[in-house]
Amino acid sequence: MLSQLLLLVGTTALLLGSPGPTPLALAGCGATFGIKHSLRFLAGILSGLVLVIIVTSVGVIALLIHYPIVKWLLQLLSAAYVIWIAIKIAKAPLGNWALATVNTPSFSDGFLLNSLNPKAYAAFIALFSQFLLPFDNAFLSHVATGLVCLKVAILVDVLWLLFGALLSEIFNHNKWARPIRIGFASLMVVTVLLAFSNI
Structure with missing residues (x-):
C-alpha cells in the first residue's frame, strides 16, 4: 500500500x-x-479540481470519450479563459497595488479555468485507472485516491503561487515589470497553443 501511495x-x-x-x-497572479x-483565484482553481475529481471518479467522463466535440468545446473555453487571465496579468497597472487588485483573477475565474480544463480530466482518468489505491x-478506493490527489494539488498549487510571489519584486520593478508580465502571459498562451497542437 505504501509503495502505491508514493507512486500516486x-x-x-x-x-498537476x-x-x-x-x-x-x-x-503570474502571485507575482x-x-x-x-x-x-x-487559488481557491477557485482547487474547487474546480474537486469538481474534476468527482466527475472523473463517478464515470461521467465517458461523455468526453464518446462525444469528442464536448472535449473540443471544453478545450476551446479553457483556452479562452487562460488567454483572458494572461491579458489581466499583462495589463495589470504598475506600481499601484490598490488599482492592480481590481483586476485580480477571481474565484470564479479559477473555478472555470480548472473545471473546463481537459488536461485535468485526462490526468484524473490516468490516475483513477492506473493508480487507484x-x-x-x-467507493473507498476512489475517495481515498481523490483526497490524496487533492492534497498533492493543494501543495503543488501553493508552491506555484509562492514561486510567483518571490518574483513580485521583479514583476513590479518599473523598468522590467511590463516586459516580464507580457512574457509570462505569453508563456501561458503558448501552453494553450501547444495543448491545441496535440489534439
Missing part, C-alpha cells in the same frame, strides 16, 4: 505540477498581485 503522490505531482496554463496562471490577493471497497 509522485505521479499526481508530476501531472508540470508547467501549464494553471500553474503559470498561479505564478503580479501578491499572495493575499491571489488566494480567491487498493481498498476492498471501490
Whole structure:
C-alpha cells in the first residue's frame, strides 16, 4: 500500500505540477498581485479540481470519450479563459497595488479555468485507472485516491503561487515589470497553443 501511495503522490505531482496554463496562471497572479490577493483565484482553481475529481471518479467522463466535440468545446473555453487571465496579468497597472487588485483573477475565474480544463480530466482518468489505491471497497478506493490527489494539488498549487510571489519584486520593478508580465502571459498562451497542437 505504501509503495502505491508514493507512486500516486509522485505521479499526481508530476501531472498537476508540470508547467501549464494553471500553474503559470498561479505564478503570474502571485507575482503580479501578491499572495493575499491571489488566494480567491487559488481557491477557485482547487474547487474546480474537486469538481474534476468527482466527475472523473463517478464515470461521467465517458461523455468526453464518446462525444469528442464536448472535449473540443471544453478545450476551446479553457483556452479562452487562460488567454483572458494572461491579458489581466499583462495589463495589470504598475506600481499601484490598490488599482492592480481590481483586476485580480477571481474565484470564479479559477473555478472555470480548472473545471473546463481537459488536461485535468485526462490526468484524473490516468490516475483513477492506473493508480487507484487498493481498498476492498471501490467507493473507498476512489475517495481515498481523490483526497490524496487533492492534497498533492493543494501543495503543488501553493508552491506555484509562492514561486510567483518571490518574483513580485521583479514583476513590479518599473523598468522590467511590463516586459516580464507580457512574457509570462505569453508563456501561458503558448501552453494553450501547444495543448491545441496535440489534439
